[in-house]
């Protein structure tokens with residue numbers, strides 16, 4: 597009669613468990629001279645983008661599988677005006693385009709610690725923007741002041757989906773607030789733009805960001821090696 601061997605049952609558990617135990621240490625690896633802020637979201641069901649004004653659409657930087665996974669750009673900053681200000685920072689907008697519906701993604705903004713900035717990241721479906729006048733006004737203002745995206749001039753280069761096609765897309769709002777105090781009045785009046793990398797990362801099996809996988813593999817190897825070293829020591833002591 598086939599019986600379940602308890603050792604065989606416990607084995608598949610050990611790998612995910614060791615991954616979970618290692619997760620708190622990821623924050624220790626990030627380089628100290630770069631700051632990161634992120635937002636995690638699930639791609640929405642496909643819907644047409646036709647409600648978005650074409651002029652706005654053309655002026656928005658696009659992140660996604662059919663364009664680019666990351667973009668380096670200068671973002672304008674302001675000082676937060678007051679505590680009760682609902683939008684702490686200068687709003688910049690991006691379009692997250694051609695996502696996989698139901699897939700989890702992480703959007704990171706990375707910037708130099710030499711340019712102290714507080715970022716607030718939010719993603720909105722187009723329907724929310726269109727039904728919220730303050731958001732629509734912010735998006736319109738940004739698109740008007742933005743220079744047309746250089747990589748969008750050559751339309752043959754981009755696989756742009758037609759606005760009427762069904763497309764899993766979100767609008768990303770990045771609020772950037774200068775987060776320093778300076779005795780230079782010009783720096784306090786007009787904070788210079790902050791240079792950032794905006795990186796979109798799909799989660800592998802909806803659990804880990806793809807770009808972290810090599811790190812996890814490395815940590816698991818290191819973890820296993822140090823665990824077995826400990827075991828050896830214990831054995832020698834006994």
Ligand SMILES: *[C@@H]1O[C@H](CO)[C@@H](O)[C@H](O)[C@H]1NC(C)=O
Pocket residue numbers: 668669670791
């Ligand atoms: C950002 O601004 C700096 C300073 O004005 C400039 O040197 C740099 O080329 C800009 N980078 C991008 C990606 O726009």
